[in-house]
Amino acid sequence: MSQLELTNVSRWYGNVVAVNDVTMAIGPGVTGLLGPNGAGKTTLLAMMSGFLAPSAGTVTLDGASVWRNIEVYRTLGLVPEREASFGYLTGRQFVVANAELHKLPSPGAAAERALEVVDLVEPASRAIGTYSKGMRQRVKLAAALVHEPSVLLLDEPFNGVDPRQRMHFMALLTRMGEDGRTVLFSSHILEEVEQIARQIEVVVAGRHAASGDFGAIRRLMTDRPNQYAVRSSDDRALAAALMRLPSVGGVGLQGRRGLEVQVTDFGAFALALPGLAKQEGITLREVTPTDESLESVFTYLVSS
Numbered sequence: 622m623s624q625l626e627l628t629n630v631s632r633w634y635g636n637v638v639a640v641n642d643v644t645m646a647i648g649p650g651v652t653g654l655l656g657p658n659g660a661g662k663t664t665l666l667a668m669m670s671g672f673l674a675p676s677a678g679t680v681t682l683d684g685a686s687v688w689r690n691i692e693v694y695r696t697l698g699l700v701p702e703r704e705a706s707f708g709y710l711t712g713r714q715f716v717v718a719n720a721e722l723h724k725l726p727s728p729g730a731a732a733e734r735a736l737e738v739v740d741l742v743e744p745a746s747r748a749i750g751t752y753s754k755g756m757r758q759r760v761k762l763a764a765a766l767v768h769e770p771s772v773l774l775l776d777e778p779f780n781g782v783d784p785r786q787r788m789h790f791m792a793l794l795t796r797m798g799e800d801g802r803t804v805l806f807s808s809h810i811l812e813e814v815e816q817i818a819r820q821i822e823v824v825v826a827g828r829h830a831a832s833g834d835f836g837a838i839r840r841l842m843t844d845r846p847n848q849y850a851v852r853s854s855d856d857r858a859l860a861a862a863l864m865r866l867p868s869v870g871g872v873g874l875q876g877r878r879g880l881e882v883q884v885t886d887f888g889a890f891a892l893a894l895p896g897l898a899k900q901e902g903i904t905l906r907e908v909t910p911t912d913e914s915l916e917s918v919f920t921y922l923v924s925s
């Protein structure tokens with residue numbers, strides 16, 4: 622059982638602050654590192670795996686500093702986002718090469734075990750260049766698992782992987798978490814993280830914005846103020862009526878595009894709106910959230 626600890630970790634590249642004073646602990650089981658593009662996820666993973674030095678703060682694995690620590694490399698596996706550029710190697714050759722880098726006593730047997738775990742034994746004699754995206758992800762995973770690490774870090778492992786392979790990959794990570802490994806994967810998609818992560822850590826603009834199980838993160842995201850586009854049979858009358866609702870923070874008339882409604886309490890608004898329209902004799906034509914993008918959710922989280 623391994624525990625990764627980040628304490629006041631920052632990393633800057635010249636003037637760019639990629640990671641800003643992050644403190645978090647990652648324990649056994651599957652954890653999702655959720656954040657929009659550019660949030661600092663790759664930089665965090667690079668520091669957690671000991672390949673990048675923090676500019677400030679410390680990253681430890683079971684109490685030992687990870688930066689350039691050979692012992693840590695033996696207990697940790699990293700699946701990077703970028704493609705392995707060795708398309709001419711067969712899957713097997715690639716995994717065996719990794720086993721040899723770790724100086725394992727029987728690299729061939731270790732590689733076979735890892736290929737079996739990711740269900741890639743049969744295509745292992747083909748060149749990686751001929752693999753599908755999902756297979757390429759799995760061969761990277763086999764390479765990262767060849768020394769049976771207790772910590773597995775994966776950077777956007779589901780990107781571009783088709784749904785069937787994604788399910789297979791998710792089941793694999795779930796099983797590893799259940800086996801007591803510390804599994805951390807990054808993603809910019811909440812639904813993806815929710816499916817398998819026991820714990821979610823949210824990063825936005827380099828900062829640690831939220832932490833909790835998926836229920837807690839969902840609540841944080843749905844309880845925020847929302848903005849809706851509303852069109853009806855009488856927008857002007859509806860605007861006046863909406864202003865009386867305590868769950869509405871503001872209403873703007875957008876001409877033919879209807880109303881722009883700022884909602885402070887989504888649950889109360891959803892309950893009150895149909896009754897209000899009926900009472901006023903107004904027909905609702907459209908109610909659409911206009912700021913549902915994950916970016917706006919993240920922005921809200923970071924400013925709260």
Ligand SMILES: Nc1ncnc2c1ncn2[C@@H]1O[C@H](COP(=O)(O)OP(=O)(O)OP(=O)(O)O)[C@@H](O)[C@H]1O
Nearest residue numbers: 634637638639656657658659660661662663664665
């Ligand atoms: N080597 C570098 N030199 C300069 N700036 C960098 C470097 N690496 C990352 N950055 C910057 O640091 C910030 C965080 O980047 P990072 O790649 O860690 O984010 P990310 O969350 O992994 O995003 P993505 O999913 O798009 O890779 C970004 O603003 C990025 O442009």
